[in-house]
Amino acid sequence: MPVQKKKRSKTKVSRSENPKAKDKHKEEKKIQINHSSPKKKEALHIGKIAPLNILEQQTLFFNTNCLINPILLYPEGSNLIGYTEKFQPHNQYLNAAINILENGLLDYKSESNFYQSEYSNLSQSKTLEEFQVYLDTLGIRNTVEIIFSPSAIAPTAVTHNPKTLVSQITVGLPISYCKERIQGVMNHEIGTHLLRTLNERKQIWYKKRDKYGLGAYIETEEGLASLHTMLDSAFSGRRKPYLWRAALHYYSSYYASMCSFVELYQRLDRYMDDPVKRFKEVLRVKRGISNTGLPGGCYKDQVYLSGAIKILQRRKDIDFYKLYCGKLSLEDLFRQEILDLCDLSDIKIPVFLSDIQKYKQALDYIARTNGVE
Known part of the structure; x- marks a missing residue:
């Protein structure tokens, strides 16, 4: 998911391999808090950072038979209330989310089976190579830095x-992508988030959004990226293009508003058979609060599904090239x-949009699979 990058020390890829969790926590805290600065620090945006003690709390959680709600620590100055109140939970698409998850279970029996591949997960070096090839194809490799982090909440994110x-x-x-799945990840992070960011800089409204009355775009942004995650499945037919991850985020976000960490972890047992992935999913939607034994959390992740459904509903009327103009x-x-x-004259278009008819047929298939008219 794209978020504006906070000023920080540049981290080389080679320095991110196999860091010790304890040292990583100290490093993050050092980066986020500059005690030597005489200037008043602005409140940190919790959406850009992970809790400082993820690995410690994950170990404690599993060592106590998944019955102790984690206590999450955040960098000093984090505006937790401002972040958690930015989005409010809603159930407008809850039935749609449940239908997607239940139909996925009918077809694949478990989440692991849905994502199962004949290929093993990629190594760090191979993952780096895949990203670099994708960037080279678009001619934008020199505009991107790639790092690896053991404390990242999202499997992949662009800032x-x-x-x-x-x-x-x-x-x-650890990397959770195989050869088949990484194409969808790159379509999501680079082919959607990064390209729309680069194209934004070439438009007349760049840094003047208020002047032109441009509103919030996060729902469309994440909805479009979620659809593009499943494009490769729709093109190849190897796996039905269920919006599984988007539906899971929607469902988890909604129930985070009324469940503790432990309660939500137990509720997700039906849809997530991998304990570690389930822990990370709950952590993702409970971030922004310290005492996860209380109801509440981060509800932003509902936009993945709501945005995808809205795009699918209007797909026949959308000019997708102009949607890429920022x-x-x-x-x-x-x-x-x-x-x-x-202004379409100098924008970057992803490879999958080079054949617009094939692209629209893929969206039709995704819509049918996920019960969208």
Whole structure:
């Protein structure tokens, strides 16, 4: 998911291999808190950072038979309340999420089977190579830095530094991608998030969004990226393109509002058979609160499914090339004055959009699979 990058020390790929958890926690805290600075620090955006004690709490959780709610520690100055109150939970697409998950279970019996592949997970070096080839194909390798982190909550995330114009792709360790699945990951993180960010800089509204009345785009952004995650499955037919991950995030986010960490972990047992992945999913939606024994958490992840469904519902009316002219929401895309401003002359388009008819057929297949008219 794309978030604006916080100023931090540049980390080389070679330095991120097999770091000790304890040292990593100290390093993160050191980066986030500069005690020597005489200037007043702004509150940190919790969406950009992970709790400092993830690995410690994960070990404790499993050592206590998954019955102790983690206590999460955050860097000093984190605006936890501001972050958790930014999004509110809703159940508008809860039935859709449950239907996707239940139909996925009917077809594949478990999440592990759904993601099962004849290939083993990629090594760190092979993952780096796959990302570099994808970037080279688009001609943007020099604009991106790739790092690996054992404390990342999301398996992969892209952040952007508006000052240096260099983007960073953070890949969580251990790597959970095989050869088949990584194509969808790259379509999501690079083919959607990164390209729309680069194209935003070439539009007349760049750094002037308020002037042109452009609104929040996160729902469209993550919905589009979620669809692109499943494009390769839709193209190849190897696996039905269920929006499993988006549905899981929606379901988890909704029930985080009324469950403790332990209760949500138990509730997800039906849909997630891998204990570690389930822990990370609960952690993802409970971030932003310290005492996870209380209801509440981060509800932003509902936008993956709601955004995907809204795009599928209007897919026949969308100009997908113009949707790539920056960080546009569906609502803004359908404003004629914004359509007229879209500059297609020098934008980067992902390879999968080179055949627009094939792309639209894939979206039709994804829509049918997930019960969207």
